[in-house]
Amino acid sequence: MCYAVPARVLGLSGNDARVDYGGVVKTVNVSLIEDLAVDDYVLVHAGFAIEKLSRKSAEESLALIAQMMWSGKV
């Protein structure tokens, strides 16, 4: 039930956004997210965007985790 799916924002209108799940386009509520812009990626759960997916910070952290694992010190 807690599953959330990533989607790309196509357009914004008040608390609603049109989002693209890779071909399927739907309207979702984005009132739980601040500073959203077209082309941002969001995680959608039960018709609501619950987070903006932050690519840069994710990539940085993942590189760090990988490095720590390699050195045997998480």
Add this chain to the structure above:
Amino acid sequence: MMEDKRLCYSHLDSIRDTAGKLAGSVTLMEICGGHTNVIMKYGIRKLLPDNVRLISGPGCPVCVASQYDIDCVIELAGRGVPVATYGDMMRVPGSVKSLDGAKAEGGRVFEVYSTTEVIKIREKHPDIIFFGVGFETTSPMSAFLISNDIPVFSVHKLVPPAIKALLAEGAAGITGFIDPGHVSTIIGAKAYRDIKSPQVISGFTPEQVLRSVSILLELIVDCREEVINCYPEAVSEEGNEGALELLASRFKVADSSWRGLGVLPDSGLEVRDEGLDARLIHQDILSGVAEPLKTGCMCGQVLKGLLEPNQCPLYRKECTPTDPKGACMVSEEGGCAIYYRYGK
């Protein structure tokens, strides 16, 4: 995809290396039903060394709703109160019937994907209530309805108190936890910082789950009782602060009754505004609902990781997805339904 496959093999190598350093065997619990699904679908348990055991926890919100609460909502629907809820709740067996059954008998029961639909349903059914089920991922959507003056019957539960309760009970001998990914999107990694156990927050691809298991084993070998966020693309330290504010404005933390775990202190969400709490609005009807009788269903032990689904005497016999006897066989994320789906 090829990169993912290469990483999976690399994680499995690390897991084997680290498992070799363990003094004995370890039991890791994945809290979230979404993780159980990935683990069973990709046969991850069979890929792990013999001394690393994965068990499923209470992370299916439909499954942990108490039988009494379910009976209450079915009673309301049967007595003419219009009820909207998520599809997962429709087939959960009550003591006498399910919400689907109440609908077949003429009850006004509406299955929704999103709570935004409930606002439209209210135009024709002004006294609609929402049966709010789910962990922290899902409860903000109920808070949204309360903000729109729609009463909620809350069985919303909180994940960290359940982890603490499982640790305190100690019966399943859990060495470390895989914390849920999307619950953590809302509550943030900080919500687990005071739990004294090695933990990882994980995403939902096989690669992410193996990565998390590998890091969890490192924590265990080093005796570090802390949480590592292995899903940083969707989980921050603080969580979704807007959603947490909305939750706090509409709900208060209260004791809550869990199937299998009993009443856990400060483990659920109660509607703040008494005029929008469906439990209070319909107190007259609900006062007649009896405590349910015990059945042979072992959902409780399954949810605590004490039994595997196929150890329940009803599993695959009286209890199947088409004719479920317990909640764990109903929901897509229930341990029993997942075992059934992947042929265990």
